[in-house]
Amino acid sequence: MTDSSLTTSAARLLVLVSLLCWCLGSQAHELRPTVADISITPDFIDISLRANLEALMSEIGPTHSDSDDAPQAMVYDRLRQLPPATLQAEFQEYLTRFFSHIALTSDNGTRLPMALASISIPPVDDTRLPRDSIIVLQAARPSNKNTISWFWASHYGAIILRVDSAEVSTLPIDSISNESSAESVSEADLVNSTQPSTVTQYVKPGDISHPITFDSNGVNTRGSGFGDYILIGFEHIIPKGLDHILFVIGLFLLAPRFKHIAWQVSMFTVAHTLTLALGITGLFSLPAQVVEPLIALSITVICVENLFGDRFRISRLLIVFVFGLLHGLGFAGVLSDIGLPTSQFVSSLIAFNVGVELGQLAIVLICFVLVGWWFRHKSRYRAIVTIPGSLVVGAVGLFWFLQRVQLL
């Protein structure tokens, strides 16, 4: 009993001394997550860690205020003072232990051996601040395996895994007040739209990552590639873009003639592609408060025009073109919220547009199958389809317009 009491006291003293050194020697180091950029090539998996190397090597752990961590804090402070070359040499010695605490596994649970590809340590500088070193690890890519997971010991803290892709989140600039108008609600949704993702994920200390999937070319299949932007574009028409759907229906209602529909839809496409490109590059934009009511109004105007006859005039094309410009600005708003990868800017923009086009064609096709095909030869097409249809669609547009300028 006496012996154990002595040991306890000695241990307590040791802890206290270390804690004191830690408190006096440096400020509290808030542990930030390590950021890992993972790139998958046909032969290799490269993992570039931006990390507080000293914190990793001292195994200080994420709950650094606990006195249990105090001895590690002493190690940390010693390492923090080391010039890059010396720290690198110490890391080389630590490397075996480091790798024993990391598990990069393929889908059947096999651990993939890793090697240190390169390391870059900044100069000592201000020791009150952590320095971020870049540690690049490399593993041979397993053949026929398309999934990997990452795990490392909890004392290395949290890690953000990012696989090559263009995933971007957007924050609101305006404060989200308590009286939730329609606009602020949609902004709140935007904040929450950063769903858990396998492409960019935050792995808590001691957790295993979600599986990271890639295809045989090495390109991550869950990324925001060409196909994804086609889908995003399509989804923005069906089912999300009810106002764009109604506008296209408005165009369709004029007359059941393929030539007329084709001309109008093409003109609409040219126009919104133009403003989409201008909007997304930041060369031209209008606030959503202006664009959104005008988009609603454009539906009504098109429908009113339908009521005044089925003659296909140049003026009709001009109106469609002008409104197409507006709709493009609307699309730009959406796309800039999602974000475009700078590396594949043009291809992603094209993909988004292709998606929008496919969505529009789908609308025309559906309208044609539902209505056009059955009534196209009827002499009373206007009385049966155009006029009642335009009245209903136009009324909805007007309702939206009033709602969006807050008159309703």
Next chain:
Amino acid sequence: MNFSKRMSDPCGRIQNGLADQRRPSAILLQFLSTALSLILLLNTGTLRAHEYWLDPVGSQWQIGDLLQADIRNGDDFVGTAFPFDPESLARAGLISDSKRQGLRGRLGDYPAFQLPVQEEGIHLLLLETTQRQITYDDLEAFEKFLGEHSLDEFSERHQQRDLPETDISETYYRYCKALLTVSSSSGTDLNFQTSAASNDGSDAVDSQNATHNRPIPALQLQDQRLELVVAENPLGSETVSVQVLFEGVPLADRQIELFHRNESSKVEKTIKQSDDEGHAQFSIAAAGDYLLNSVWIEESPDSSAHWTTYWASLFFQQTNKQDD
């Protein structure tokens, strides 16, 4: 160590009895531990670094540049940079004469704040965090914090509210701003006359005159819970008049700190109290980095904590004046 013995002695009498028989070395160790514990106690309350601010990378920007700024947390301009994490931010973006861009980024980005510069003029970088939480071990640590921000009267309020003396919980929010000026020439507005391209210079004059006739968006109130706002572009001014507001209402007699880091990285702190209108004036003639900071405390609106604090900061730079 005999576990059953301890269990049968819930009051610890046996241990107390044995203490008398301990070796002198054990007593010495006990004494040292106690002494060190006391020293440590005096060091508590420093775990949350105080200022939280937006620190732009670089000092000159032109249209088309990517404007980058670090989110820093630290004391006296020594702060750790944190990565972009949309979960931890409630609101962020860039406000210029005709544009309001929401901050875009990817979890893990450094610097956390990156947006393209799209026009000339004064720009406001804006950022608000989501709720964070801190627990003070004891009243002493809490009072130390209150004292640093001249909020001492809340110590009495704490007692009046019958709140505990240990494990005092606080939720807190950060409200950051940074002001900077984008000019068409390579220099600032101050030295446009010396810029090589005279066309660019005259553009700068025009845009400046234009902005005098209407409110400058970057200098308007931005609906932050706790907000610091300056009436004029501090760039090139001798003094700055700053106003502190809580929920849009000026806070009188509120402490505002100004940190100044000069070009040889020496940091000086000036403390002032706001007047009845929430205003305070500081001299900002010297070149370097400036950080205004103020803190306010309220009873926590929900039961998740005892108190809620609000931290506002405003960063700007002063470039070297020309020798006329």
